[in-house]
Amino acid sequence: MRIINKVKQMLYYFFNIELYTPITRFKRRGGVIGKNCEIFPNVEFGSEPYLITIGNNVRITNGVRFVTHDGGMCVLRNMEMLKNADLFGRIKIGNNVFIGWNTIILPNVKIGNNCIIGCGSVVTRDIPSNSVAAGCPARVIESIDEYYKKNKNKCDFTKDKSWKEKRDYLERKYRNGDN
Numbered sequence: 001m002r003i004i005n006k007v008k009q010m011l012y013y014f015f016n017i018e019l020y021t022p023i024t025r026f027k028r029r030g031g032v033i034g035k036n037c038e039i040f041p042n043v044e045f046g047s048e049p050y051l052i053t054i055g056n057n058v059r060i061t062n063g064v065r066f067v068t069h070d071g072g073m074c075v076l077r078n079m080e081m082l083k084n085a086d087l088f089g090r091i092k093i094g095n096n097v098f099i100g101w102n103t104i105i106l107p108n109v110k111i112g113n114n115c116i117i118g119c120g121s122v123v124t125r126d127i128p129s130n131s132v133a134a135g136c137p138a139r140v141i142e143s144i145d146e147y148y149k150k151n152k153n154k155c156d157f158t159k160d161k162s163w164k165e166k167r168d169y170l171e172r173k174y175r176n177g178d179n
Contacts, residue, residue, distance in 0.1 A: 026052075034058065034095065048088060055095035055113070063102035066091055070107065094129060103138075114144050 022039035030050025037054060040062045045052060048068040054060075070087040077085060089107025093099070097111055100119035105111070110126045117123060118134025118141075127133045130144045142150075156173070158166045 026054075040064075051088060051107075052091045052093075054093045055097065057096045058093055058099070059097075060099045061101045061103075061119075064099050065102075065104045067104060067106050100134075116144070116147065 022041055022043055023033060023037065026033060026039065026045055026049055029045065031045060031052050031054070033054040034056035036057045038059045040060060042062045043060050044065045046066050046068050049066070051068040052066050068088055068091060070089075073082065073085055073087050076082040087107075089109075091105055091107065092110045094111055094113035094115065096113055097115045097117070099105075099111075099117045100121065102119060103117050103121045103123065105123045109123050111117065111123065112127060112129030112131065114130045115127055116132045117127065117138065118132070120136070121134050121138040122136040123133070124137040127138065127140065131140045132142045132144065132147045133140050135141070156169070158169060161169065
């Protein structure tokens with residue numbers, strides 16, 4: 001095991017290649033994460049991942065960016081108004097949360113339990129539990145209950161199917177463009 005770790009260290013040192021999963025990398029940099037979470041490979045936790053807490057049953061998809069500091073402070077530093085100043089904030093993600101592709105979450109944001117954050121959202125303020133939020137800036141567009149009622153009769157139950165079974169089912173369903 002020591003040899004494998006040494007090879008990993010050398011790959012990172014010489015080629016900037018990491019062989020860790022996104023969850024392992026997040027934890028190694030001080031982030032706190034619950035159980036049964038899924039983090040897609042292209043997620044960026046910024047320079048202060050130790051300011052981020054993620055609950056249980058959270059899925060974070062490709063391109064999501066967590067921003068724990070205000071980079072604009074460099075303007076005030078350059079003007080010598082706030083020499084050596086930085087501005088940081090925590091980010092807290094509740095339990096049972098889905099965060100869609102290319103979402104940006106800014107400092108001092110809390111996302112409650114049972115939330116869906118739509119693709120491309122910019123989350124600038126807290127999102128209450130049991131909400132669906134989307135947009136730039138993100139705002140609550142409906143409750144989880146409304147989302148359920150709107151979609152319950154539109155679902156395809158394919159999660160227990162193999163890739164091929166799912167493909168065959170969807171190709172049959174959409175073959176004639178009827179749906």
